[in-house]
Amino acid sequence: MALDVTRLELGPIGTNCYLVRAPGSAEAVVVDPGADAAEIRLELARRGAACAAILVTHGHWDHLGGIADLAEGTGAPVHMAEDERALLEHVNDYVPPGMRLRPYTPDVLLAGDETLQLAGLTFETVRVPGHSPAHLAFATEGALFSGDVLFAGSVGRADLPGADWELLLSSIATLAERFPPETVVYPGHGPATTIGDELETNPFLAELRASRR
Secondary structure, three states: OOOEEEEEEEOOOOEEEEEEEOOOOOEEEEEOOOOOHHHHHHHHHHOOOEEEEEEOOOOOHHHOOOHHHHHHHHOOOEEEEHHHHHHHHOHHHOOOOOOOOOOOOOOEEEOOOOEEEEOOEEEEEEEOOOOOOOOEEEEEOOEEEEEOOEEOOEEOOOOOOOOOHHHHHHHHHHHHHHOOOOOEEEEOOOOOEEHHHHHHHOHHHHHHHHHHO
């Protein structure tokens, strides 16, 4: 199946939000609605799709800002790692000075290795800590929504509270072992890439490349 993926760059640091659906489906899954719930709902309406579910890769503020408004406006359940739920429920304890976001309690708590049936698609959840302690990636139909673990030409920051460089590399190695190289990676910031391209050229993965030879 050719997946229908729409990318919106939202919020003050251009965080990627994805609208994901089977081609022509009347339902879509929204990944990381970081801000501007009204813009997300407008784009869904343009595409004739209702929001069936909200998936959250991790609990950093720039991925959370639109969740409460989108969930309340659509009735879509919010899926998030149980171990990071406090970052959404008490989001204003973690935002930059002068910023206020709406907290929300997630509806479905995840640990990783779940299989979710949403909007006619099957999503696998993969726990990939390193950028944050309970970071999740979501895989469906040859696509991987990687949050802030793996980017085109870069990787997630490991200098934040709860981050760990060795864990991050281990998580990326897990993705490389679990998914084929042609898997399309839709990251939390920047353009899409593939697992294979990043394994070959990403300057931050030299250590991982050496270990795989």
